[in-house]
Amino acid sequence: MPVNIFIVDDDESVCRALKTLLMTYDFEVKTFNSAQSFFDNVAHNDPGCLLLDIHMSGLDGWEVQKRILASGSRRPVIFISAEKKDDATDRALKAGAVGFLQKPVNGQTLVDLISGIKV
């Protein structure tokens, strides 16, 4: 199970709330308001799971996932989005993500998904 969590979401309040919640489960959490600031501050081989919003201005979630795979990183990615569940889950798994959770995310469901990731 990864200890480090990175959250990328252009909504500051969503970042702060998820971070507060995940910290109660003793995760180390860092948040970023854009994909660019995530890439600028986190090396592709820094260990940790990425919680990634899909609908963002600038680089969107799908594009970020593509770049991560292209860089050779094997970082586990969980998409978190308001998008419709059925379509997005399929697409997320096809894109190589660990999973997809529809907003608003239930804390325990998220933690269960992270706990299942083998490092």
Place this chain on the structure above:
Amino acid sequence: MKKIRKVKNNLEEKFRQQTDELRIRDGQLRQGADREKLGADRERQGADREKIAEEQIYIRTKAIESTLDGIFIIDAKKPDFPIIYANPSFYSLTGFSKSEIIGKSYFLLYGIDSNLRVSEEIKKTLRQGKFFHGEMLKFKKNGEKYWCLLRIAPIRDSKGVITHYVGTKTDTTLMKQRDLEIEEQREELLHVTRVGKLAEFVSSLAHEISQPLTAILSYAQAAQRMLKDREPQLREILQYIINDDQRAAEVIRRLRSLLKKNKPAFETLDINTLTNDTVTLIMPHIIAKNKVIKLELAGGLPLIHGDRIQLQQVLLNLISNSLEAMEESKHSTDLIIKTSLKNAGTIMVQVKDSGCGIPEENMKKLFAHFFTSKPDGLGMGLSISRSIVEAHGGHLEAMNNPDHGATFYFTIPVHVANKP
């Protein structure tokens, strides 16, 4: 019944009298003509002139008998509008025979007139010496419906007194059916567009609302965990917050699935046919706005693969935007739609207007949700259009023309029948 029969008998009697009178007058005229003929026996020129006049009368009579429009003449001196002549097309159009028509009031042809209001309007118009013009749904003798354009004009004698009315009936059923079909198609397209806008609107709204709901849920769950076994009352309140947050999320989810977009129905399409069809749908609108649409459709374009309704929706959106951009100015009237082959694998469609153009600061936001420069706009049209074009593998862009107005253009990949 007796009354009607009496009126009918009176009418027939009057008509007989009139016919007799006409016969006598005709005889007198003929006699006069004969006398004249005798008098001018040696004047060949006069005789020739008469022959020409006779020929003209013959041709005019034949023309009235041969035309496809139903023509009838009403005696204006009688109060009940009796028909004194009807041509063969009138019989075939109405399905009535000669004896059922001649001498009868025009307005009682169909028994008790089915549309009293219209009859009264026609009578009123005619009594004022004006001509009547109207399109209406009529029934043949056998009950069959037909649309007809009815025009009735007064005939005046040399003193200007109205003696007769001449009416023409044109069968417009085929044109009307075509109009109705076009109207139906336009309604369908507008409905799809409205539903599409609503779906897109709800989708954007759902996204905006789900962000704070996500934050609220996470904060509440974090707080619950922080309290662990302490403050049972506070933990209960937090649970209520969590429950209501999830209830709100469920409402949004249901609303979204209610407005689930129909899966696009892809088929092989000819872009020029699609353009022509769309222009036909919006033509009345263009004419009403006094604008001119010019089609520059490249010949021999390869087929594309797409959803007909969705692509029509895009074109319709671009055309209506252009019309609105040209609304302000009377001088800008021309709207050009151009199709062309951009390269071997791509078709390009351009909608070029001569309107007010796009202010530079709006260029970047044009395709964003909720961006609009119209006072009553939702700001969904262009963003939906772009997502439709992109779902077809193309791009939708805009630019200002060098002279004036703007051009919106989109690309669509050429359909490849068998992918390698």
